[in-house]
Amino acid sequence: MKRVAILGGGPAGAFAAERLAGAGLHVSLFDEKLAWEKPCGGGLTYKAYSQYPFLIENSTPKRFITETVLSAPPAGEASLQLDDPLVIYSRFDLNRMLLERAEHAGARIEKAHVTAITRQGAAWQVRTNTGVADADFCIVATGARNGLRQMGTELKPEDTMTALGYYVPGEQTRIDIQFLPKLEGYIWIFPRCGHLSVGICGKGEPAGTLRKRLERFMQDRGLSFQGARFYSHLLPSLHSASWQTNRVGGEGWLAVGDAAGLVDPITGEGLYYALRSADLAARALLSDVSSLAEKVNQYRRSLQKDFASDLEFGSRLAKRVFHGRFLLRSVPARMVQFTRRSPRFSTIMQDLFAGRQSYRELKRRLLRGLNCSLYEIAMSFGLRRVVPRQAGAK
Numbered sequence: 238m239k240r241v242a243i244l245g246g247g248p249a250g251a252f253a254a255e256r257l258a259g260a261g262l263h264v265s266l267f268d269e270k271l272a273w274e275k276p277c278g279g280g281l282t283y284k285a286y287s288q289y290p291f292l293i294e295n296s297t298p299k300r301f302i303t304e305t306v307l308s309a310p311p312a313g314e315a316s317l318q319l320d321d322p323l324v325i326y327s328r329f330d331l332n333r334m335l336l337e338r339a340e341h342a343g344a345r346i347e348k349a350h351v352t353a354i355t356r357q358g359a360a361w362q363v364r365t366n367t368g369v370a371d372a373d374f375c376i377v378a379t380g381a382r383n384g385l386r387q388m389g390t391e392l393k394p395e396d397t398m399t400a401l402g403y404y405v406p407g408e409q410t411r412i413d414i415q416f417l418p419k420l421e422g423y424i425w426i427f428p429r430c431g432h433l434s435v436g437i438c439g440k441g442e443p444a445g446t447l448r449k450r451l452e453r454f455m456q457d458r459g460l461s462f463q464g465a466r467f468y469s470h471l472l473p474s475l476h477s478a479s480w481q482t483n484r485v486g487g488e489g490w491l492a493v494g495d496a497a498g499l500v501d502p503i504t505g506e507g508l509y510y511a512l513r514s515a516d517l518a519a520r521a522l523l524s525d526v527s528s529l530a531e532k533v534n535q536y537r538r539s540l541q542k543d544f545a546s547d548l549e550f551g552s553r554l555a556k557r558v559f560h561g562r563f564l565l566r567s568v569p570a571r572m573v574q575f576t577r578r579s580p581r582f583s584t585i586m587q588d589l590f591a592g593r594q595s596y597r598e599l600k601r602r603l604l605r606g607l608n609c610s611l612y613e614i615a616m617s618f619g620l621r622r623v624v625p626r627q628a629g630a631k
């Protein structure tokens with residue numbers, strides 16, 4: 238296998254191209270837009286830049302944000318100080334940087350719309366609006382709106398969130414996250430260089446209703462629509478059963494990033510998983526095993542081991558996080574209250590934001606710390622004299 242065609246040049250495709258071209262393969266990447274402002278918050282967690290330090294060690298414009306304010310009516314707000322900041326890029330800048338890195342590593346980058354791919358014996362023929370190319374292997378990185386039906390995740394309505402918002406002229410130094418009643422999703426304000434990305438994501442709710450919720454929020458916050466640019470897109474959010482049948486590879490192809498449904502079903506974080514899956518796909522293709530079928534299996538196994546099983550676990554938690562109740566209040570309201578009043582709980586939230594806390598371990602950690610958190614909350618209400626000190630509480 239020498240010639241690899243990469244279909245789609247977002248973060249997943251560009252990073253796969255960089256890795257494979259850097260190892261000496263003949264890589265052709267096709268993207269219909271190349272660098273563009275893909276609808277996205279553009280936020281990268283500590284988990285992403287600690288594994289791929291080039292994401293912060295570069296001269297591309299970006300913001301480092303160390304404060305997040307969580308709110309959930311009627312619980313009010315809680316401020317979370319992030320030891321490890323969230324890094325926020327415009328997607329145009331991030332995509333351009335990743336494509337430049339791929340080109341520098343030796344990949345051939347072409348602005349072209351892939352219209353069809355067909356298997357010809359053991360090879361592929363890639364048809365684009367500009368011509369035809371042959372390849373021994375294909376990497377499908379066409380994102381959530383993958384039009385190549387026979388390859389990549391088959392997204393059913395229950396496997397997606399709608400995400401929409403506005404790029405608003407303005408400036409702030411903190412991130413805002415607001416939970417809303419009866420919404421499996423949330424509203425965000427991400428400060429970027431020169432503007433804010435204000436958006437909402439939600440599962441099972443029509444786009445029009447989400448847009449109304451967001452516009453009400455923006456009015457309440459005094460965010461102006463003047464000069465604001467609307468965006469909307471699809472966000473994979475696989476249902477727990479869909480993880481079992483997820484189509485991430487087949488004869489002569491692998492899917493990476495959104496095209497493989499690899500997005501956190503609770504937070505909507507997809508950039509890290511796009512890069513990570515591209516990395517794992519490249520490693521599988523470059524591995525010593527000679528058969529292509531075994532390389533595909535190796536990719537499946539490494540995805541599962543690395544993060545997919547945790548995302549699957551997260552998909553089972555999602556409903557409880559957004560719609561569940563705890564101590565007679567909604568879970569988001571309790572999350573905000575606990576973050577405000579319990580340093581121990583606040584640390585857990587920080588770890589979740591940084592991507593250091595897996596969903597599998599979360600329940601155990603929450604239960605282990607619950608007594609101490611409740612004690613800290615009681616103390617914060619000034620009940621020091623009536624609540625006896627818990628063993629182990631600091």
Ligand SMILES: Cc1cc2nc3c(=O)[nH]c(=O)nc-3n(C[C@H](O)[C@H](O)[C@H](O)COP(=O)(O)OP(=O)(O)OC[C@H]3O[C@@H](n4cnc5c(N)ncnc54)[C@H](O)[C@@H]3O)c2cc1C
Nearest residue numbers: 245247248249269277278279280351380400494495507508
């Ligand atoms: C509103 C919103 C906010 C988000 N915020 C965040 C966030 O803050 N942090 C985070 O981690 N994740 C976020 N995500 C998720 C993140 O945007 C995606 O997970 C990420 O872009 C996936 O990268 P990708 O390379 O797989 O796909 P994409 O970035 O979608 O790239 C796919 C590429 O394929 C190209 N393409 C598609 N079809 C064809 C074709 N037929 N021919 C040629 N080219 C084609 C497209 O032009 C595109 O460039 C957000 C998503 C949305 C919708």
